[in-house]
Amino acid sequence: MTARDMLGNLQDYDVAELLLLLAESGRSGVFEVTHRLGLFRLAFRDGVVQNAEFGIVRGEGALALLLREPRGSFTFVPRPVPGEASTPMLAMLLGATRLLPPPPLIFDGPAKVRDDAALKDLGLLDDEARVVREVAAGRTLGSFEEGSVERGVVARLVRLGVLAPRKVRVARLTLEVWRGGESTVALDTSIVSLWTQQLGAPPKEVLLRTDEGKVVRVPLVAVPNLGVRLLVAPDVLMRFGLQGGTSVLARPPERDDAQKHDAR
Known part of the structure; x- marks a missing residue:
């Protein structure tokens, strides 16, 4: 979508994303919505909000009314807009959402x-x-x-x-046989600490993906000074057909992975 002459129905768009797109384009013009409650108008000058109005309501209150009931046909017409205001679109959206009940939290991780x-x-x-x-x-x-x-x-x-x-980082590690473990693998403490910070809790398992595309899930322990080595217990090597000296991509399971695993 571009910020040329635009028209459409708000029910087909996310209003906040649409307004931010218009602002990020750096264009000047007027965004209008024909709403059942009246006419909503928001003017941009070089991508910065100059004013917003919805009937007799002005500013963030006008935008809050539109966000409360985002429907109606809209147009954006590029044209010169006078003014000295300098309200960023994101700041106005935040101010408007403060006037409304909090929306649902769509994810709860890091x-x-x-x-x-x-x-x-x-x-x-x-x-x-x-x-x-x-x-x-x-x-x-x-x-x-x-x-x-x-x-x-x-x-x-x-x-x-x-x-x-926040997506967790993937580590490429080299497999080595670990005589000190049973049914587990050992990763460097620094990697596990980073994953803990990214996930908000220490991971208890790790997902390993081989270059052939095989993915396995194994309990893990943290061991200092391993670097890029992944120590693998012999029974894990045999169970999953892994080989010492090969490399794998490793990452901790996230919420969706856990749900899929539990369903099985």
């Missing part, structure tokens, strides 16, 4: 924080800034108490893309 200039211009409140710091330090979203102010904050920030799922 998250990464959007790292760009827009984050600096958000105008985070104290509790929002604190939540962002805790999430950046590795706290999982599901650890914020249901119904709490903090839970509402993370739900809003996820809704706007400020917080996004």
